[in-house]
Amino acid sequence: DLRRDCYAAVDIGASSGRVVVGFVEDGRIHLEEVHRFDNRQVRRGGHDCWDIDLLYGELVRGLALCKEAGFAPKSVGIDTWGVDFVLLDADDNLVGDAVAYRDERTQGMFEVADAIMSPEELYRRTGIQRQPFNTIYQFLALQRENPEQLEAAETFLMIPDYLGFLLTGEKALEYTNASTTGLLNAETGAWDETVLARFNIPRRLFRNVTMAGACLGPVKPSIAEKIGYDTCVVLPATHDTGSAFLAVPACDLPAVFLSSGTWSLLGVENRSPLTTAAAYGENFTNEGGYHFRYRFLKNIMGLWMIQSIRRELNGITYVVDEKAIRKGRLHQYMRVEGLGQEVGFEDLIRAADEAECAGVQASIVNVNDDRFLSPDSMIEEILEACEETGQAVPQTLGELMLCVYESLARCYRDAVEGLSSLAGHGYKSINIVGGGCRDGHLNRRTAEVCGIPVYAGPVEGTALGNLAVQMLADGVFPNLRAVRAAIAESFDVQKVEP
Ligand code: ADP
Numbered sequence: 001d002l003r004r005d006c007y008a009a010v011d012i013g014a015s016s017g018r019v020v021v022g023f024v025e026d027g028r029i030h031l032e033e034v035h036r037f038d039n040r041q042v043r044r045g046g047h048d049c050w051d052i053d054l055l056y057g058e059l060v061r062g063l064a065l066c067k068e069a070g071f072a073p074k075s076v077g078i079d080t081w082g083v084d085f086v087l088l089d090a091d092d093n094l095v096g097d098a099v100a101y102r103d104e105r106t107q108g109m110f111e112v113a114d115a116i117m118s119p120e121e122l123y124r125r126t127g128i129q130r131q132p133f134n135t136i137y138q139f140l141a142l143q144r145e146n147p148e149q150l151e152a153a154e155t156f157l158m159i160p161d162y163l164g165f166l167l168t169g170e171k172a173l174e175y176t177n178a179s180t181t182g183l184l185n186a187e188t189g190a191w192d193e194t195v196l197a198r199f200n201i202p203r204r205l206f207r208n209v210t211m212a213g214a215c216l217g218p219v220k221p222s223i224a225e226k227i228g229y230d231t232c233v234v235l236p237a238t239h240d241t242g243s244a245f246l247a248v249p250a251c252d253l254p255a256v257f258l259s260s261g262t263w264s265l266l267g268v269e270n271r272s273p274l275t276t277a278a279a280y281g282e283n284f285t286n287e288g289g290y291h292f293r294y295r296f297l298k299n300i301m302g303l304w305m306i307q308s309i310r311r312e313l314n315g316i317t318y319v320v321d322e323k324a325i326r327k328g329r330l331h332q333y334m335r336v337e338g339l340g341q342e343v344g345f346e347d348l349i350r351a352a353d354e355a356e357c358a359g360v361q362a363s364i365v366n367v368n369d370d371r372f373l374s375p376d377s378m379i380e381e382i383l384e385a386c387e388e389t390g391q392a393v394p395q396t397l398g399e400l401m402l403c404v405y406e407s408l409a410r411c412y413r414d415a416v417e418g419l420s421s422l423a424g425h426g427y428k429s430i431n432i433v434g435g436g437c438r439d440g441h442l443n444r445r446t447a448e449v450c451g452i453p454v455y456a457g458p459v460e461g462t463a464l465g466n467l468a469v470q471m472l473a474d475g476v477f478p479n480l481r482a483v484r485a486a487i488a489e490s491f492d493v494q495k496v497e498p
């Protein structure tokens, strides 16, 4: 007997993806994770790319596993990281690869862009923070390296839109993720015609945006056969951060939200965009949210630094050819720590805890320096940054981890202070959702350094936000306020006092 009154969230982050089924029983929301898989970049044609075929295969497998777990979800929603896209030709075939946002192709594109429109004007129009990987800069890189791809292309789809297209054959550009391109007008929510024209980005590629909650369409018969049930794709906030912010059970208001995964996205929810010179100066973004909300936040380098360290210690190079990591000091680390078997996040946390207990004074790096976006070796890059600033160079894994944690926590504090000065009031708590809220060391240091309580959970905030919009679309809840209340009722949130 398959359960039908349930929904499936496909949530794919830069480090991992999962398929989570959600349903409501006795007024509470229940989640069941049916599939989890790794995501990472692959090297293709001289660029760091996403393996879209692999992700699509895992997505379909996850939907098939729903049935094995006893579920035949009424609808499926897909969210992924922002800014990245594919181009399709007139026959809907891919043009080029799905290049990943950390790829080097956008280097030097700020200068190109600034000669066309001042960054201040661009921000006033789009409200989007300046980041080298924004879609607009990826387009400028494409114009220079592969103009033939732009000529051949007829359709622009962002990653979750493309995965939805593969399932249904229907195309849409969902608003929350489209806002991360830096090509939407912050006020109108439509493509900014001036920006497109001035940057010579072909208008024909872009269909009008569709709001979260809309039904994309039924899955193709071939898919229904493969997964074992009929279902349809409903558009959630397809930007993962958009889904995550939806699911924050905000405690102790006014609260700061922190979606903690590969990135730390720290900010608040606003009812209108804030594109003042002060907001520009602090580099806060105004991403489009569900139902006329704006995510006013800052990207902080986040757990990417920790993931990268872990991968290196486990001998996994992030990028497979050409950019082999420099192994010199790395080997020394592994020898010093005697780390033979696979290193887990808990090992890294323990190393930091021990260094802290031993009274180690942490060296501090600027985590938001672009040097940490895609270094050949994260460990080496951190050591170099400490060396260059005349601080103690971490000699043990514990010292290294302490440096990362302290640097992240201070960056959080600066961002909270930036938010406070822009809003003209303080904040009473930080509400963390996402995989990073499992990190006890980071939660504690965040509370201590920021001087306000941290509320950690739910871990699967993003999948939950994705499910929330599907439930709203199906009338399970009357409005966002009601879903948020149900989320607060249904999940344990851990309070960490400063
Ligand atoms: P994304 O969606 O961006 O891929 P996640 O939300 O899955 O990221 O968060 C991944 C991060 O969560 C990891 O990089 C790691 O730092 C942290 N994390 C995951 N599991 C644990 C754990 N058991 N203990 C501590 N930290 C963890």
Ligand code: LRH
Pocket (backbone or CB within 6 Å): 013, 014, 080, 081, 082, 083, 101, 239, 240, 241, 261, 262, 263, 265, 299
């Ligand atoms: C987090 C995220 C973030 C974007 C980045 C590209 O996964 O979507 O909001 O800035 O990836």
